[in-house]
Amino acid sequence: MSAITFFTSVNEQLQFVEQRMREQAGDGQHPDLKSALEHLLSAGGKRIRPTLGLLVGNMLGAPEEKLVTLGASVELLHTATLVHDDLIDGALLRRGMPTLNARWSPAATVLTGDFLFSRAAKLAAETDYLPLMKLFAETLGIIVNGELTQMFSSHGMIDRNNYYNRIYAKTASLFEMSALAATMVATEDEEIRSAMKAFGYEVGMAFQIVDDILDFAGDQSTVGKPIGSDLLNGLVTLPAIYFAEANPYNEDVLSLPGGGWKETARVQRLVDAIRESRAIGQALEEARKAVSRALNSLDVAPTSPEKDALEDLAKFIVDRKI
Numbered sequence: 001m002s003a004i005t006f007f008t009s010v011n012e013q014l015q016f017v018e019q020r021m022r023e024q025a026g027d028g029q030h031p032d033l034k035s036a037l038e039h040l041l042s043a044g045g046k047r048i049r050p051t052l053g054l055l056v057g058n059m060l061g062a063p064e065e066k067l068v069t070l071g072a073s074v075e076l077l078h079t080a081t082l083v084h085d086d087l088i089d090g091a092l093l094r095r096g097m098p099t100l101n102a103r104w105s106p107a108a109t110v111l112t113g114d115f116l117f118s119r120a121a122k123l124a125a126e127t128d129y130l131p132l133m134k135l136f137a138e139t140l141g142i143i144v145n146g147e148l149t150q151m152f153s154s155h156g157m158i159d160r161n162n163y164y165n166r167i168y169a170k171t172a173s174l175f176e177m178s179a180l181a182a183t184m185v186a187t188e189d190e191e192i193r194s195a196m197k198a199f200g201y202e203v204g205m206a207f208q209i210v211d212d213i214l215d216f217a218g219d220q221s222t223v224g225k226p227i228g229s230d231l232l233n234g235l236v237t238l239p240a241i242y243f244a245e246a247n248p249y250n251e252d253v254l255s256l257p258g259g260g261w262k263e264t265a266r267v268q269r270l271v272d273a274i275r276e277s278r279a280i281g282q283a284l285e286e287a288r289k290a291v292s293r294a295l296n297s298l299d300v301a302p303t304s305p306e307k308d309a310l311e312d313l314a315k316f317i318v319d320r321k322i
Contacts, residue, residue: 005309005316006309006316007051009058009305010054013054013058013064014054017071020071020123021037021075021076022038024072024076024116024119024123036112037116039103040082040083043094048207048313049071049074049174049175049178050074050178052175052179052200053070053071053179053182054182055313056183056199056200056306057185059302059306059307059310060183060186060187060192060301060302061186061187062183062186063185069123070181072123073121073124074174074178076119076120076123077120077139077174080113080116081113083100083112084113084147086099086101086109087099087101087106087109087110087113088151100112120136121136121140124181127185129185132181136181139176142173143170143173143174146165146166146168146170147169147170149162150166150170150235154166154234154235155233155235156256156258156259156260157236157257158240158241158253158257159236160241166235167209168204168205170208171204171205171207171208171211172200172203172205172207172208173204176200180193180196180197180200183196192300195298195301196301199314202291202294202297203314205287205290206288206318209238209284209286209290210284210287210318213238213280213283214320215228215229215230216228216239216240216275228271231261232261232267238286239280239282240270240274240279242277242278242279243273243274244256246279247273250273252266252270253270288318291318295311298310298311
């Protein structure tokens with residue numbers, strides 16, 4: 001399935017979103033902020049979060065100006081988290097381009113991320129809707145708390161609840177916010193709000209599960225990082241959890257909580273075993289179930305081309321190259 005099927009109807013609005021994002025380092029700001037923002041935005045990205053919000057909002061008749069503002073806010077928030085993530089991880093490339101921290105000092109990188117957070121919050125505030133500002137603040141808190149949890153208490157941990165909480169904080173919370181925020185500026189119907197929040201949550205969880213599958217099963221040039229890099233960083237994702245549950249006495253599995261993930265040869269052996277096992281197929285089936293739940297949550301939404309596009313978006317999540 002081509003991504004074009006769900007991007008087409010919002011392509012023009014996405015260009016407005018892009019423009020709003022670029023305007024955020026305009027007059028009165030340090031010139032390096034403008035060049036940094038240009039660099040970050042030129043790296044591209046799927047813009048799937050604002051696309052989700054635009055489709056939901058258009059389906060429910062939300063004002064276009066508010067949807068564009070929200071889309072820019074969500075994508076700037078996402079971009080800010082990536083800036084900080086790359087610094088924390090010491091990553092020098094993202095999407096084939098040098099990261100900000102590869103060019104600037106850690107202090108300048110942190111401050112640029114902070115500036116993007118502030119601009120994202122400013123855009124959210126421009127909707128003039130206090131509950132939406134509360135949602136924005138809560139989501140940012142979830143993301144930061146999840147990052148701290150991952151740093152201090154997740155390495156080598158083989159635990160489903162830890163994994164689900166981690167990918168909710170890292171990814172699904174922002175998908176959930178995108179869908180819910182767009183609904184909030186369109187309707188006060190609590191059933192619709194709850195359904196669209198659930199749609200964003202399930203799609204976001206599936207998106208991250210598939211990303212984690214690609215870390216084992218994808219092509220290194222496509223994924224853009226070494227195969228098995230999550231495990232090399234001590235992060236036990238769903239394919240590894242399925243493998244561990246099926247092979248609880250495997251020596252390499254047993255070593256993970258004690259720091260075995262720091263041993264490259266051991267991790268490579270484990271990655272190869274996971275790639276040859278049923279674990280990847282089991283994880284993909286779990287992502288498909290999340291997408292199925294997402295599609296069920298669309299039942300209450302009005303019939304429209306946007307609803308069809310949201311269905312295509314959800315299905316695309318699990319149809320990416322695996």
